Amino acid sequence: MRVAFLGTPDVAVPALHALVAADDVEVVVVLTNPDRPRGRSRTPVPPPVKGAAIEAGLDVWQPARPAEVLDELRALQVDACAVVAYGALLPRRVLDAGGHGFVNLHFSLLPRWRGAAPVQHALRAGDTVTGITTFVLDEGMDTGPVLDRVEVPVDPEESAGELLERLADLGGPVLVDSIRRLVAGERPEPQPAEGATLAPKITPDDVRIDWREPAATVVDLVRSADPAPGAHTVFRGRRLKVLGARVVDADGTPGTVVTRDADGVVVAAGEGGVRLRRVQPEGKPAMDGQAFANGYRPDPGESFGASAGAAS
Numbered sequence: 048m049r050v051a052f053l054g055t056p057d058v059a060v061p062a063l064h065a066l067v068a069a070d071d072v073e074v075v076v077v078l079t080n081p082d083r084p085r086g087r088s089r090t091p092v093p094p095p096v097k098g099a100a101i102e103a104g105l106d107v108w109q110p111a112r113p114a115e116v117l118d119e120l121r122a123l124q125v126d127a128c129a130v131v132a133y134g135a136l137l138p139r140r141v142l143d144a145g146g147h148g149f150v151n152l153h154f155s156l157l158p159r160w161r162g163a164a165p166v167q168h169a170l171r172a173g174d175t176v177t178g179i180t181t182f183v184l185d186e187g188m189d190t191g192p193v194l195d196r197v198e199v200p201v202d203p204e205e206s207a208g209e210l211l212e213r214l215a216d217l218g219g220p221v222l223v224d225s226i227r228r229l230v231a232g233e234r235p236e237p238q239p240a241e242g243a244t245l246a247p248k249i250t251p252d253d254v255r256i257d258w259r260e261p262a263a264t265v266v267d268l269v270r271s272a273d274p275a276p277g278a279h280t281v282f283r284g285r286r287l288k289v290l291g292a293r294v295v296d297a298d299g300t301p302g303t304v305v306t307r308d309a310d311g312v313v314v315a316a317g318e319g320g321v322r323l324r325r326v327q328p329e330g331k332p333a334m335d336g337q338a339f340a341n342g343y344r345p346d347p348g349e350s351f352g353a354s355a356g357a358a359s
Contacts, residue, residue, distance in 0.1 A: 048126040048230055051145070052105075053078045053113075055094045058215040059131035062152055063096060065219030066129060067103050072223065074105055075123050078116070080134055081109045113141050120144045127226045130184060131218070139186055147229050149184040152222045154214045155246070156180060156196055158238045161189035162246035166211045169246075171271035173263070175201050177210070179218045181225035183235050188245075192235035194225040204293070206273040254278040258302035258352055262294045262319035277327065280351045282343075287351070290333055291325030302352040304345045311336025314351050 050072050052063055066072050077100040082091035100107045110116045113135060121144045128145040130137075131152045142149055155165035157180040162168075169177045178198040185191040197217065201210065229235070254272040256265055256279065265278075269292045272278040277288035280302075297305045297313050297320020305313045305320050313320045327333040334342070 048072050048226065049075050049123065049146075050226060051076050051078065051120065051123065051125045051128045052096075052100075052131075053128060053133040053149075054096045054131040055080045055134045056132050057095045058154070058211055059096050059133075060099045061215045062129065062131045062219040062222050063099055063103070065223050067105075069223050071227070074103075075125060076106045076108055076120075078108045078110070078113065078133070081111060113137055117141055117144060126230050129222055129226060131215075131222070136186075136188075137184060142184060142186070150194065150222060150226050150229060151182055151184050151189070151191070152218045153180045153182065153189055154211060154218070156198060157182060157189055157193060158241075158243035160244055160246040163248040165246040166214065167207045167246070167249050167271045168244070169201070169271075170205075170207055170210065171267055173267050175203075177201055177214075179214050179221060181218075181222055182238070183229065190238060192237050194229060194233070194235045195221055197221055204270075206270050206291075208274045249276060251276045251279065256280040256289065256352070258314065259317045262297075262316035262321045265316050265321050266292045266294050282328070282345070282351050285329040287329065288327040288333075289323060289325075290327060291323075291336075293322045293324055295320045295322045297321075302350050304347050304349045304351070306347060307340050307345055309337070311340045312345055 048071060050066060052066060052074050054063060066074050079094050079096040082093045084090060085092040097107055108116050117140060126146045128149040130149050155169060156178045160168050176198055178196060180196045181194045182191045254268060254276060269278040269289050273290050277290060279286050279288045295313055297315055299305045299315030301315050301317050303315050305315050312323045323336040323339060325333060325335055326339050
């Protein structure tokens with residue numbers, strides 16, 4: 048099968064590797080986003096998929112918009128296209144150039160969590176089961192017909208980064224198999240009309256900790272924002288990222304320190320308490336909860352957030 052691959056970040060690399068390793072697949076081109084300036088020097092940095100493609104000896108295209116290479120894609124006469132976190136909606140004229148279709152690997156059980164951040168939203172909602180879905184792209188946002196769905200349990204202490212890495216590794220072989228089946232003539236199934244939820248991109252404003260929420264809700268928020276953008280609160284007038292936390296038994300005014308002990312700091316929530324396992328003070332490197340307790344020595348009753356009991 049002649050296949051074009053479209054993807055950009057780290058989570059797309061395992062799927063590209065799976066396609067390259069398949070004896071019956073020829074990856075004829077890789078499309079990825081243009082190099083982006085990063086850091087203080089603003090030096091252009093290539094996306095991870097570009098590096099993986101070059102290492103595999105594949106041709107790489109980096110159009111600002113996929114339609115810019117439409118004629119070239121048509122000329123390749125691909126059997127199908129594979130898409131993993133490419134980062135751009137594909138117009139109909141591009142979709143029509145994809146042979147049997149563009150097969151997308153999505154990191155949720157569609158139609159739940161359609162959008163750019165399905166893993167983050169699943170953790171924030173406290174989902175105990177998630178998974179992957181392969182489907183044929185249409186012009187909607189993750190609305191196309193489904194080829195395969197694989198469920199996985201969510202570890203109660205798993206971060207978004209850890210879960211996404213696990214799903215990416217699982218999804219590569221499933222994507223390859225789905226493309227085989229589509230090219231062989233299998234018809235995908237329409238998505239159910241019920242159960243659709245949206246998973247838009249997460250911003251720092253979305254992950255501000257409200258200590259009035261139950262401790263379990265706070266911890267789920269922290270997990271959903273790790274490693275980026277990082278759930279945050281305010282401590283002594285400066286932003287404090289909370290990168291790891293655990294629910295514990297505690298009682299007190301929401302947003303105030305209940306205890307500081309050998310294991311770190313416990314902050315009261317609306318119901319129960321939150322032990323700070325890993326934090327990053329503004330302008331400082333990340334540290335574990337014990338180092339934070341020893342270095343900053345928050346006193347019992349001291350407030351996190353704009354004020355005790357207020358959203359931060």
